[in-house]
Amino acid sequence: xxxxxxxxxxxxxxxxxxxxxxxxxxxxxxxxxxxxxxxxxxxxxxxxxxxxxxxxxxxxxxxxxxxxxxxxxxxxxxxxxxxxxxxxxxxxxxxxxxxxxxxxxxxxxxxxxxxxxxxxxxxxxxxxxxxxxxxxxxxxxxxxxxxxxxxxxxxxxxxxxxxxxxxxxxxxxxxxxxxxxxxxxxxxxxxxxxxxxxxxxxxxxxxxxxxxxxxxxxxxxxxxxxxxxxxxxxxxxxxxxxxxxxxxxxxxxxxxxxxxxxxxxxxxxxxxxxxxxxxxxxxxxxxxxxxxxxxxxxxxxxxxxxxxxxxxxxxxxxxxxxxxxxxxxxxxxxxxxxxxxxxxxxxxxxxxxxxxxxxxxxxxxxxxxxxxxxxxxxxxxxxxxxxxx
Numbered sequence: 482x483x484x485x486x487x488x489x490x491x492x493x494x495x496x497x498x499x500x501x502x503x504x505x506x507x508x509x510x511x512x513x514x515x516x517x518x519x520x521x522x523x524x525x526x527x528x529x530x531x532x533x534x535x536x537x538x539x540x541x542x543x544x545x546x547x548x549x550x551x552x553x554x555x556x557x558x559x560x561x562x563x564x565x566x567x568x569x570x571x572x573x574x575x576x577x578x579x580x581x582x583x584x585x586x587x588x589x590x591x592x593x594x595x596x597x598x599x600x601x602x603x604x605x606x607x608x609x610x611x612x613x614x615x616x617x618x619x620x621x622x623x624x625x626x627x628x629x630x631x632x633x634x635x636x637x638x639x640x641x642x643x644x645x646x647x648x649x650x651x652x653x654x655x656x657x658x659x660x661x662x663x664x665x666x667x668x669x670x671x672x673x674x675x676x677x678x679x680x681x682x683x684x685x686x687x688x689x690x691x692x693x694x695x696x697x698x699x700x701x702x703x704x705x706x707x708x709x710x711x712x713x714x715x716x717x718x719x720x721x722x723x724x725x726x727x728x729x730x731x732x733x734x735x736x737x738x739x740x741x742x743x744x745x746x747x748x749x750x751x752x753x754x755x756x757x758x759x760x761x762x763x764x765x766x767x768x769x770x771x772x773x774x775x776x777x778x779x780x781x782x783x784x785x786x787x788x789x790x791x792x793x794x795x796x797x798x799x800x801x802x803x804x805x806x807x808x809x810x811x812x813x814x815x816x817x818x819x820x821x822x823x824x825x826x827x828x829x830x831x832x833x834x835x836x837x838x839x840x841x842x843x844x845x846x847x848x849x850x851x852x853x854x855x856x857x858x859x860x861x862x863x864x865x866x867x868x869x870x
Contacts, residue, residue, distance in 0.1 A: 527558040527571070529869040537861040539842040552576050553865065556584070566590050573664065575761070582664045583655065585631045596639040602655055605630040605665075606638075606647035606688035607701045608722045608775075609735050615779050615795035616815045617828045617865050621849065622775065622799055624760055624838045625767060626666040627720065627739070631655050632684065643692045645699075651684040661759030668718075668743075669759035670710055677757035677764075678711040679745045681718075690726075697726040707745050707756075714746035722773070735777035743769040754805050755850040765838060766850035768803040775799050791821035795830075801849065809852030811836040817863075828865045833858050 536548035543549055558571030571584040587601030604611070605626075613628045614620050622628035634651030654667035658680030661669055670678045683706040690699030700723045707716035722739030743756045755766040779795040795818070801811040817830020834840030836852040840861065843853025 523561050523563065525560040527560060527870065528556045529867050530555055531865060531867040533866075534864040535861055537859075539859050548862070558584075582662060584664050595641060596637070599636045599638070600634075602631055602633050603636055605632050605651065605684075605703070606636065606649055606686050607703055607720070608739065609699075609724050609726045609737055610688075610690075613724075613735055613737060613775050613777065614797045614799075614815075615733075615777060615793070615819065616797055616817055616830050616832070617826075617867065618815065618830075618832055618863060620775075620797060620799035620813045620815070621801055621811050621837060622773065624666050624758070624765075624849065625741075625773075625801070626668075626758065626760075627722075627741075627773065629665075630667075631665045632667070632681075634684070636686075645688075645690045645692075647686070647688040649684075649686040649688075651686070652682070654681050661764045662762045663760055666758050666760035668707065668756055669764060671757065671764065676711070676748060676751045678709050679707045679716065679743075679747075679756055680710065682706040682708045682715070695727055695729045699724050699726070707743065709746045709748075711748050712746050716744050716746040718743045724775075731781040731783070733779040733781075735775060737773075737775035739773040739775075741771060741773065743767075745769075754808075763845075765846045765848070768801065768805060768808050768850050770804040772802040773800065774802065788822045789820065790823065791819070793819045793821075795819070803850075805851075808850060809836045809856050811838075811849050811852075812858075813837050813840070824869050826867045826869060828863065828867075831860055831862050833860045835859070 531553040533553040534548055534550040537543055553576055555574045556571055559568065561568050567589045569589070570586040572581065573584050574581040583602065585602050585604065587599045587603040589597050589599040591597045607630065608627055613622060619628065632651035632654050634649055636647060636649035638647050654663065655665045656663045658670050668679050668681050670680045685704045688699070688701040690697050701721065703720045705718040707718050709716060720739060720741035722737055724737035725734065727734045745753055745756060747753055754769050756769055757764055758767050777795065777797040779793050782792040782794065784792045797815045799813045803810055812835040813832065815830050815832040817828060820827040832840065835858045836848050836856060838845055838848050841853060841855060841859030843855040845853060847853060
């Protein structure tokens with residue numbers, strides 16, 4: 482009787498002691514799961530899928546088979562915010578053996594209603610923003626690091642009435658200085674000892690623009706240190722530009738004039754007429770000093786209705802006018818049309834290049850420096866289907 486009584490008193494306590502931690506753990510897990518779900522609900526997934534059809538007039542094999550239609554690019558990104566801190570990030574995957582790479586990743590917070598600060602890998606405030614072209618392929622400025630460029634640092638942005646002012650400091654580029662597998666074109670030093678040993682360090686940017694009606698007038702200045710890891714000396718580089726970015730009803734114009742100079746501290750005997758840049762897994766030389774010009778125009782056709790939201794025709798021209806008299810100037814000119822259907826953007830254009838990077842079958846390594854050795858206009862047809870979300 483006493484044993485039965487003892488068991489009747491003790492057994493419920495043992496069971497309760499065993500079950501209580503499990504219930505508490507389950508409750509904690511449930512709360513944690515709910516918290517995770519709540520956080521995920523605040524994340525906006527962004528990205529795009531892109532397909533390309535291309536015919537290059539210098540590629541006989543491609544022309545014989547009627548061009549190439551293939552996967553071009555997959556982008557995935559995330560946008561989220563909590564406690565006043567925002568995160569923006571994007572990763573890109575390419576075709577044709579091009580590397581996958583980070584596009585941008587930064588944190589931001591508002592300082593007041595007109596101002597914010599960004600920290601991380603973010604867009605360099607230089608020239609026409611956000612892009613100085615209408616076509617999707619881009620132009621020479623993209624491979625010069627003057628258009629759609631991203632570096633690591635801190636940036637302050639403020640809007641005061643018609644004025645936009647951006648001030649930034651970047652410690653370095655978007656990846657290590659010997660790595661050409663990067664989205665943004667930067668000065669890179671070679672892993673092998675070919676005397677191209679410069680790398681970017683401690684860059685300052687100042688960018689301002691003023692809006693008046695449909696016109697945005699602006700200017701940019703960029704100062705960069707060039708550290709040479711063979712001489713252990715710091716050279717310098719600068720670039721500056723003034724621009725007009727206008728939208729007047731159906732007509733748009735982008736005009737920009739700029740100047741840049743690289744002044745490296747190379748070892749004795751190494752030419753300072755060109756410097757090495759890298760992007761998309763390739764290294765190439767660019768003229769150390771040049772003037773740059775952009776003249777882009779677009780017109781929105783009055784064709785809307787049904788599945789068509791916008792039809793835009795455009796002409797984009799870019800020139801690198803090099804100081805060195807023996808160097809051939811570099812040209813890019815693209816004409817085409819963009820068709821917008823919901824989130825589907827279709828570009829149909831023809832790009833013509835002369836001493837341009839990746840256009841033609843000449844020496845691409847020297848195309849933006851001395852020239853590609855052919856000094857001839859080459860062209861390619863590009864049709865791209867891009868779905869953005």
